[in-house]
Amino acid sequence: MQEVPETNTANEKQVTPQSDARAPAPVPAVMPNVVIVGAGFGGLHAARALRNVPVDVTVIDRNNHHLFQPLLYQVATAVLSPAEIAAPIRSVLRKQKNTEVLLGEVMGVDTQAQRVLLDDDQYVPYDYLILATGARDSYFGHNDWAQCAPGLKSIVQATAIRRKILQAFEMAERETDPEKRKALLTFVLVGAGPTGVEMAGAIAGLAHKTLVSDFRHIKTEQARIVLVEALPRILMAFDERLAKKAQTALNRLGVEVRTNSPVEAIDCDGAVIAGERIPAKTVIWTAGVAASPAGEWLGAETDRGGRVKVGSDVSVQGHPNIFVIGDTASFTQDGKPLPGVAQVAIQQGQHVASVIADRVAGKPHPEAFRYVDKGNMATVGRYYSIVSIGKFRTAGLLGWVMWLVLHLMFLIGFRNRLVVGFQWLVYLTTFQRGARLITSGDEIHYQ
């Protein structure tokens, strides 16, 4: 076995790297510790940008994988397997000698002692801290809705939604009561942002194409897919003309779009939308997110969504060595807060890495962070996406090709790119989906 330190002092790395054949060239004895919490887009890009900076980097995540969230809806609708949009964080960072990865859940931050508290009461000391802990579902004060209307943030949620959707068809096949059968074949999506729109299109494809010849007692084509939105229109992040085109495309796919329709109640047999009860065994929450509890850990000032207000260098007021990035940060640019999208997290992660690199080198870092909007896209079923890049707008097949190419490019790992590309090819040509698995909800628990 390796040598392990006998004692733990607060401002020393908890487990000192052993010396072995794989160790890099000698480095100064004490390098500043950079701790990154969360290996989503922001955290992972910050870590990568620190690869050649003379610091020790520790990436902490409660999952062992980086998740490519933009394609999570395809896991929830049985097109892709979870592993195809996930990459082990260790594996992604394995060649980065100054970086280690810890699987663990962060419980808090001791800003006085400069250390991060983990779930097993261990501490990880830091000189610089980057919190990239993302967002979670927010039910606007109705947390009781969560049990019946799951959100789509993690692999566990995605496979639970996949099970829910596939099981609804199976139960409908065995149901003899027409009303109950109808409720089983009704799918309600609450919230018409990109995730809601993409889920609606994917469920429509499942019901109207993939499953059509598989059942004997139900016509899956008759499944009803309802996309509801409290605001006057769908896809508020896009301009009105593109959103209108997306809505028309949704209608063509057989999706009912209801705008100006706030959800008033949700239970496990349906939802009340703008005064009308829709019996539905499957309700999926694609509406609101709130920031992770990073603001509470720091006792920092947050906005209404719980996001930590950060300054021009993305650091937290009063804590120049603590940075909050991505969905957990509230950064105001040109008078407006930046949206919770991957590009903001990535650019902030890279900026923070450069700030730290300059500070470690004793150089000033004069430039404030500035987000460069690289555009926005959403896909509506097969062969149709809307794309908005600068002043360029397109809707349809061209947009879909752009969507396809960009998503394959940004997926991490050569293998995943090829497998996802192949799964899409088969899906697009045969309608058959690669991951139509109902795995038991009675997950076995082992110690």
Added chain:
Amino acid sequence: MQEVPETNTANEKQVTPQSDARAPAPVPAVMPNVVIVGAGFGGLHAARALRNVPVDVTVIDRNNHHLFQPLLYQVATAVLSPAEIAAPIRSVLRKQKNTEVLLGEVMGVDTQAQRVLLDDDQYVPYDYLILATGARDSYFGHNDWAQCAPGLKSIVQATAIRRKILQAFEMAERETDPEKRKALLTFVLVGAGPTGVEMAGAIAGLAHKTLVSDFRHIKTEQARIVLVEALPRILMAFDERLAKKAQTALNRLGVEVRTNSPVEAIDCDGAVIAGERIPAKTVIWTAGVAASPAGEWLGAETDRGGRVKVGSDVSVQGHPNIFVIGDTASFTQDGKPLPGVAQVAIQQGQHVASVIADRVAGKPHPEAFRYVDKGNMATVGRYYSIVSIGKFRTAGLLGWVMWLVLHLMFLIGFRNRLVVGFQWLVYLTTFQRGARLITSGDEIHYQ
């Protein structure tokens, strides 16, 4: 919505097929019902062999997928994703117009009324019944071992084992106590049949190749893999020379093989093997199986392993219209019971289908079932398999190529064959595995 029958009489199909555009050409009003319970190798091949027989076939399974069990150990060791070795039963049988699929759990059989009882108190009537319900783990009277030493029969078990194995490395990375770390890096496999041997080889590859550069505080190469067997040698289904070669190959991979070593106790911190306690956080049960409870449903005569004794046409004594096939059947040939392997199940399924076809046609079926042994193979890590076909024997690369080709051929579905082939190609050239996912044990339960 479709018309549904108002009443359920016992010997009518419960939910009569609707007439719609997809309906096949008119058929006689009443065709005999063949109910097949279980869509493993035996059940699925029986269903397929009945495709052109004038019967109504109902396939009942508690899972929505047919599972290719011979590769389940690769899911448990993060090489493949679950969906890559599974195919939706509906999808496999969708073009077979005389066949429907029910997702449901069978609770019993009413042989008087000739109907199968499902978990929701519904009944499915049959004229012919084929029970192909497979096997489950048997702990030889020590059911308390199950919690700490899971078996490998289902996808849920495979992903639970995957989580257990990957988490052991993660916890070892954070563990500072050398003894505890050693127990985390010790993997014990109880039972040296093909599954035990294949798991041992795959865990060795994971520890000694795949993970080597991913950790900073542990040397995964030092992981200890112990394969224990109560009998004097491993792989009793193969002849002694081949088994010896496999054992040498295992030793080369760094696996400790202990024969003549009965397991005496198992808890979640280790196992007692032939009097010696081995501290190990991961113990996997690859030893014994027992038949499914089909024998209890029928009140039929069973052997020690709970397998139903069947006659020369694979029917149950006193019930000429009930057949039990595969791992649940005890069929004696040349004075010996047939082994619980896929080929026996497949051949029995096909035989039973031909018996039913002849009976329906009013023809006699003079031939008794006779198993034709098509051979046996097991793989030991990369590029090494042992193969025994008739008098032909080989061990090594040639065997491995045969193993590879046959497993790809027998996988169901063009897509799965290609994806698995690609995953293997990447694994063999880079050691990187395609499904290194720890998904939470706290599976979310939705109604």
